[in-house]
Amino acid sequence: MNSKSEAFALVIAEALAARKPIFICDTIMRSLFFLGEKEGEGIIRIKDSFEADFERLFTDKAYYKEMQERGRNFIVNEYSWDVAAKIYIDNFK
Numbered sequence: 001m002n003s004k005s006e007a008f009a010l011v012i013a014e015a016l017a018a019r020k021p022i023f024i025c026d027t028i029m030r031s032l033f034f035l036g037e038k039e040g041e042g043i044i045r046i047k048d049s050f051e052a053d054f055e056r057l058f059t060d061k062a063y064y065k066e067m068q069e070r071g072r073n074f075i076v077n078e079y080s081w082d083v084a085a086k087i088y089i090d091n092f093k
Contacts, residue, residue, distance in 0.1 A: 013079055016042045016071035021057060021064065023050070042071015 009032055015022050025046045029035055039045050044053055044067070057064055077083070 012043075013075055017075040019068040019072045021067035021071055023054070038074055040070065041074035042067050 009028075012022060012024070012032070012035075019042075021042045021044060023044050023046050024035075029039070029043075029045055035043065044057065047053065057067065
């Protein structure tokens with residue numbers, strides 16, 4: 001990302017939709033409204049244990065698969081075109 005104050009980070013949403021877990025720092029996590037408290041939904045916050053967290057993601061196949069699916073489900077359930085269309089249409093009711 002090229003900004004520390006993105007309102008909606010399309011790159012992050014696309015990565016999660018493509019089942020690519022992401023590591024993200026606190027600064028970005030706090031600045032992205034759409035992430036809210038979604039740590040664990042394919043999103044891994046960078047902490048002091050970054051090296052161990054990184055290693056776990058790529059050595060623990062079950063954990064990697066879980067992060068893939070949780071990230072994808074988060075985006076599909078909250079930011080798919082169907083969800084966006086429903087919100088848009090509901091504004092006219």
